[in-house]
Amino acid sequence: MINKKKVQVMTNLARSEKNMGKKKLTLSQYRKRDYVGRALIGNFFLVAIAYVFILVLWAGAHITYLLDNINRMNLFWLGTMILSGFLFLLVVYSIIAYVVYVIRYKTIQSQIREYDMQLKRLAKIYKIEEEKMSGRQDTDEEDW
Amino acid sequence: MTLFAEFREKLKKLYGEHSTYLLPVIKFVLALVVFISINRTLGQLQVLNSIFVVLIVSLLCAVLPFQMTAIFAGIFVLAHCYAIGLETVGVALVVLIVLEILVLRFAPEKNMALLLTPLAFGLGVPCVIPILFGLLGGVASAISVAAGVFIYYFIHFVGTNAGSLAFTSFADAPAKLELLLNGVFKSPEFYLSLAVCVIVTLLVFGIKSIAASYAWNIAIILGSVVYFILYAVGGGILQTSISIASVAVAAVAACIIGLFVKLFAFDVDYKEMEQFQFEDDDYYYYVKAVPKVCGRKTTKEQFHQSKNIKDESNEMPYHEESSENIDYEKKLEESLKNL
Numbered sequence: 261m262i263n264k265k266k267v268q269v270m271t272n273l274a275r276s277e278k279n280m281g282k283k284k285l286t287l288s289q290y291r292k293r294d295y296v297g298r299a300l301i302g303n304f305f306l307v308a309i310a311y312v313f314i315l316v317l318w319a320g321a322h323i324t325y326l327l328d329n330i331n332r333m334n335l336f337w338l339g340t341m342i343l344s345g346f347l348f349l350l351v352v353y354s355i356i357a358y359v360v361y362v363i364r365y366k367t368i369q370s371q372i373r374e375y376d377m378q379l380k381r382l383a384k385i386y387k388i389e390e391e392k393m394s395g396r397q398d399t400d401e402e403d404w
Numbered sequence: 405m406t407l408f409a410e411f412r413e414k415l416k417k418l419y420g421e422h423s424t425y426l427l428p429v430i431k432f433v434l435a436l437v438v439f440i441s442i443n444r445t446l447g448q449l450q451v452l453n454s455i456f457v458v459l460i461v462s463l464l465c466a467v468l469p470f471q472m473t474a475i476f477a478g479i480f481v482l483a484h485c486y487a488i489g490l491e492t493v494g495v496a497l498v499v500l501i502v503l504e505i506l507v508l509r510f511a512p513e514k515n516m517a518l519l520l521t522p523l524a525f526g527l528g529v530p531c532v533i534p535i536l537f538g539l540l541g542g543v544a545s546a547i548s549v550a551a552g553v554f555i556y557y558f559i560h561f562v563g564t565n566a567g568s569l570a571f572t573s574f575a576d577a578p579a580k581l582e583l584l585l586n587g588v589f590k591s592p593e594f595y596l597s598l599a600v601c602v603i604v605t606l607l608v609f610g611i612k613s614i615a616a617s618y619a620w621n622i623a624i625i626l627g628s629v630v631y632f633i634l635y636a637v638g639g640g641i642l643q644t645s646i647s648i649a650s651v652a653v654a655a656v657a658a659c660i661i662g663l664f665v666k667l668f669a670f671d672v673d674y675k676e677m678e679q680f681q682f683e684d685d686d687y688y689y690y691v692k693a694v695p696k697v698c699g700r701k702t703t704k705e706q707f708h709q710s711k712n713i714k715d716e717s718n719e720m721p722y723h724e725e726s727s728e729n730i731d732y733e734k735k736l737e738e739s740l741k742n743l
Contacts, residue, residue, distance in 0.1 A: 310505040313498045320495065321585035323578040353506070360510050 263389070269382045276375045287368050296361045303357040304350065311346050409697045412668060432466035435473045438519050439480055441526050445563040446484035474515040481559060489571030491581050492562060499558060503551055511547040513537070521552025522559060525597075528650060531631045531658035534601045535624060536665060538608025546605040553601050557594040561587045592642040600634045615692065617674045624662035628655040671697045 287295065319326060419426055439458045447453055461480075465473040478500060486493040508514045517537065524533045533552065537545040562569065565587060569580055588594065604627050611623035632655040639646045672694045680691040 306505045306509075310502050313502045317495070317498060317502070317585060320491075320578075320581040321589065323581055327578070356510065 263385065266382065266385045266389075269378055269385065273375065273378050273382065276371065276378065287365070287372065292362070292365050295365050296358060299361040300354060300357060303353060307350050307353045308346070311349055315342065408667060409671065412671070428466040431470065431473065432462050434519070435462040435465035435476070438473065438477050438523060441523050442477060442480045442484070442559070445522075445526065445559050446481065446566070447563070448484045448487035448566055452480055452483055471515050474518050477519060485562060488562065488566050488569050489580065491571070491577050492569050492584060495581065495584055496558070496562070503554065507547055507551050510544065511551060512544050513541055514548045514551065517545065517548030517552040518555055521549060521601075522556035525553075525556040525560070529654045529657045529661075530597065530601070531604070531628060531651075531654040532661050534604035534631070535608055535627045535658045535662045538605045538627060539612055539620065539623065539662060539665065540669060541605075541609070543606065543609060545609075546602045549601050549605050550598055553594070553598050557591065557597070558588050561591070593644040593646060596635070596638045596642055596644060596646075600631060600638065603634065604631045617677065617694075620666050620670050621663070624659055624666065627662070628659040631655050631658070673697050 290298075436458065439462060443453050443458065451457060461476055465476055482493055482496055482500075485496040508518075511517070517533070521530070521533050524530050530553075534549055537549050541548070562584070565583070569584055571577070571580075607630055608623045608627040611626060612620050616622075632651055635646060635651040636648055638644075639648070639651075673696075674694060677692065677694045680689070680693070682689050682691075
């Protein structure tokens with residue numbers, strides 16, 4: 261006979277797996293510090309790529325001026341400005357990324373906790389079913 | 405109102421029963437409208453302008469996950485830009501990458517915003533987007549709306565200036581690059597729309613989150629009014645070409661659509677609201693219970709009705725037993741005794 265409770269728990273588990281995705285489920289292996297640290301390293305590279313592209317766009321928007329005045333420009337000052345712009349963007353985005361990933365980590369952890377609870381419930385149902393089966397086998401043997 | 409509530413319940417039931425078929429149909433229609441809108445705005449690559457290609461891609465989007473519609477829309481935009489010129493597609497690609505890295509990776513419901521915002525702007529009802537995202541999304545959805553506004557202005561600028569941006573020779577490329585980038589980033593209309601949409605999204609979200617009666621209605625109406633005022637004042641200061649009449653129409657349309665969506669998302673009866681106060685060892689509780697409007701009666705009315713029926717049935721001297729309460733075993737024994 262179908263165990264309604266078991267089906268219910270298994271449906272909840274399948275729904276959690278679908279919503280979270282297998283990628284998020286692997287997050288339980290990480291500690292908060294490791295997860296956020298990894299995300300911040302990724303953030304550094306992404307911000308660097310984005311900054312290069314922003315510079316390309318900026319150069320594109322002022323290309324005529326740059327081509328005409330490149331010889332007369334103070335390249336040291338330009339380099340310093342570019343570097344300080346990058347540092348500013350990096351600091352801003354590191355703060356944003358830190359806050360976002362800490363919130364994400366906490367949300368996913370609570371989802372994983374809920375998932376674990378459902379797993380424990382399922383294990384308990386299996387245990388009860390096994391006990392019932394073994395009890396039935398014992399009574400059958402006694403009857404025999 | 406109860407008629408509408410009944411209609412809504414039927415609609416929900418219908419969707420619940422046939423969601424397997426309805427969801428692909430909705431995705432197909434959305435993809436079709438989005439691709440046609442892109443083709444109308446840009447429309448440089450003849451292959452993509454063909455209705456058969458649009459239909460095939462829309463059909464694909466109907467069966468694929470929703471993110472794929474956004475990806476296909478991006479491919480459509482890039483392909484049209486490529487037909488204009490190499491520098492245009494280069495800039496479009498770089499802009500999309502920067503947008504994804506700096507904005508969209510933190511934004512929720514980004515695909516929906518990226519698809520619907522340009523569509524709403526194209527249909528002349530941009531106010532709908534900040535109001536809907538403010539009502540149904542969170543604070544962060546303002547980021548998605550802002551990205552959508554940027555995408556619309558980029559596409560719109562490229563579409564209207566396709567002739568000037570078309571590739572002629574490598575010597576003209578720098579001038580065209582300047583025209584493209586300055587056209588988008590130095591447009592006062594773009595900055596005005598960006599500011600208005602973000603402000604209205606945050607305002608609507610802030611008001612609807614307040615635990616006050618009619619908060620959703622106030623949020624929708626105030627959002628539309630603020631949208632109109634900001635556009636009227638900002639347009640006057642920045643001297644943009646936006647017509648006040650079209651802004652007013654957009655605000656009224658957004659108000660109507662917002663109130664309609666509210667009936668599906670948050671339909672409650674404030675007249676039936678009840679307030680309770682009680683305490684336990686640690687706290688005092690002030691509880692406000694607002695019943696949902698569902699079907700013919702409010703939940704409170706249904707509760708009272710069911711309670712009355714229960715009371716009446718208890719007072720009745722004789723009532724038929726329901727099939728669950730009948731003790732068939734006892735009845736069988738009695739009939740056997742009689743035999």
